[in-house]
Amino acid sequence: MDKLEVKKRLELAKKVALKAGSYALKMRDSGNFSVTTKHKNDFVTDCDKATEKLIVSEIKDIFPEDGFFGEESADETGTGRWIIDPIDGTTNFFRGLPNWCISIAYEIEKYEPLLGVVYVPCLDELYYSMKGEGAYLNDKSIHCSNINDFSKALTVCVPPHRHKEAYDFYLEKMREIGLASSDIRSFGTCAQELCYIASGHLETYYELFLGYYDFAAGWIILEEAGGKLTSASMDSKFTDSCCNIIASNALLHPNMEEIIFGK
16 A cells, blocks of 8 residues: 555544544543443443444545454454554543543554554544654654663553453562662553653553554554564564553663563
8 A cells, every 4th residue: 555545544543533532522521421341340331332433434434445443343354454442541531530542543464553543632632653754743743762771761561450360470570660660650541651652751661461452553653753562472473352562662672571571
């Protein structure tokens, strides 16, 4: 696919993310939504489903031949696929916290996103990127920090709240990261956290058991800002349903790999 076709999809994704964000914010503020449990500590609201339906409908109107893979639904037949997380940070959303976002990516080859858009409605922050074209926040270029001393790094560590059986292993790694870095944060939304690394607010990130839709858009934004994201699994493979990730400003990636893999 040529750059012009990717650019068309990027512009559409930006427009759709803004529309979806406005829709979800109004629905949240009205309190007119219900919350159900998919799995232990894994929630969905009817706003998630309605927002994803809106996003897919808007995309299909312009690119009916494209496939999509969303958190709540999928139809992967077609040209490439859109990767959609209608509300990344659902718990924050229904608990009234501001850290949740709309996340949209597009790819031809699996796990090679060509564009990404992340919109944070409560902060009116629109992050976006296209492969080879840099990363932006509200039309201003963004870049990862140049911190290369791990003791000065702010890092994201998110305990596996849906997989308590992995807590002991995870908390040992988190302890090592905490001792070696400056401090730890967790915002409850993967896409937004990756954008914070892309913007230079944070340096490193470690999380297990993510869906691909959680980080596809943030991944390409991070890479275009000079950062790096790789698998935190020894087999180095991603799947749609279960991914472990290390992300960084690139300069501190070896430090994270040393802790996670013992290199």
